[in-house]
Amino acid sequence: DSTALVTAEMVDDVARKHFPPCMLNLYERLKRDHHLKHFGRLQLGLFLKGIGLPLDEALVFWRRMYGAAMSDDKFNKEYRYNIRHSYGQEGRRANYPPRSCQQILTSHQPGTQDAHGCPFRHFGPDNLQTLLASYRIERGSAEMKDIMDSVKASAYHVACTRLFEVTRGIKRGEGVGGGESVTHPNTFTKRSQEIESE
Ligand code: SF4
Structure with a gap:
């Protein structure tokens, strides 16, 4: 389809100009807290996939957002799998669509x-x-x-x-x-x- 590629770097700009309130709120909370709970991560993560953020850029994006407060080790153990999973690269390899x-x-x-x-x-x-x-x-x-x-x-x-x-x-x-x-x-x-x- 015609969805253009979005990099981790570009998310902030797209957020400020084009995100609906549900996603702007999640993004701002993530920026502020360097953390989102499970359903928040899922809602924002699938949306970002839908706007054209590919898996490798999603890993860069989330790693950056969690910031120094989270060790690489924790990120790799607890978050990398879930991000890959939501892109259909783990488990059942289902391609989960963004939430309506x-x-x-x-x-x-x-x-x-x-x-x-x-x-x-x-x-x-x-x-x-x-x-x-x-x-x-x-x-x-x-x-x-x-x-x-x-x-x-x-x-x-x-x-x-x-x-x-x-x-x-x-x-x-x-x-x-x-x-x-x-x-x-x-x-x-x-x-x-x-x-x-x-
Ligand atoms: Fe708008 Fe739908 Fe997001 Fe609610 S869930 S803020 S109606 S885009």
């Missing part, structure tokens, strides 16, 4: 210490608005109100689609293209990258 919004919204409900899940569904209103501020959506703005109204109505994909439209200067109702709403984090990123290069 539906899967993220409904499976493995996050606990208070977890960073995985969908912020529109799993964050409280205050934390959500703080996260949305990194998309330059101001508290008290009409756009924020619009998004928060959808969240209140449990229409999480509508909220995410509205965020996409607002932050990319797209008309309401256009969605990620042809009126489609956001149903997959990888589509969010892919369409955002396409719009940037149009």
Whole structure:
């Protein structure tokens, strides 16, 4: 397919410009804590595979993110296998696809210490608005109100689609293209990258 190669070096830039809130949150938490719990690693790791980060670059990326706090030995013993596994290079050699919004919204409900899940569904209103501020959506703005109204109505994909439209200067109702709403984090990123290069 047409997915371009992403290197470990490039992830930060792609994150700031093109990640949906669920993935931006995981990435920021990983940067801050040099750690993510199992389902967070899985959600972010499969997504990164989907945006075109190949296995060798994924190993570089995760090693770097865990930082000096983790020994090479621990990384090799506890993490290398799981990363290779998620790329279908270990065990059953299954090619695990990146998680869809539906899967993220409904499976493995996050606990208070977890960073995985969908912020529109799993964050409280205050934390959500703080996260949305990194998309330059101001508290008290009409756009924020619009998004928060959808969240209140449990229409999480509508909220995410509205965020996409607002932050990319797209008309309401256009969605990620042809009126489609956001149903997959990888589509969010892919369409955002396409719009940037149009
Ligand atoms: Fe991520 Fe989907 Fe939630 Fe948007 S709606 S934040 S893409 S899980």
